[in-house]
Amino acid sequence: xxxxxxxxxxxxxxxxxxxxxxxxxxxxxxxxxxxxxxxxxxxxxxxxxxxxxxxxxxx
Numbered sequence: 001x002x003x004x005x006x007x008x009x010x011x012x013x014x015x016x017x018x019x020x021x022x023x024x025x026x027x028x029x030x031x032x033x034x035x036x037x038x039x040x041x042x043x044x045x046x047x048x049x050x051x052x053x054x055x056x057x058x059x
Contacts, residue, residue, distance in 0.1 A: 035048075
């Protein structure tokens with residue numbers, strides 16, 4: 001399972017939460033190399049990726 005770092009520390013993601021992330025919701029860039037998405041009540045997940053304008057591709 002992936003871990004999610006948020007303001008409260010780390011959270012192990014359930015399969016349902018992982019599917020929401022992997023399922024391709026709306027992504028956005030933070031800086032030039034971080035892709036992020038929000039899910040399940042506002043939790044944010046960010047990981048390394050490539051940003052081209054407003055388009056984000058997970059690495």
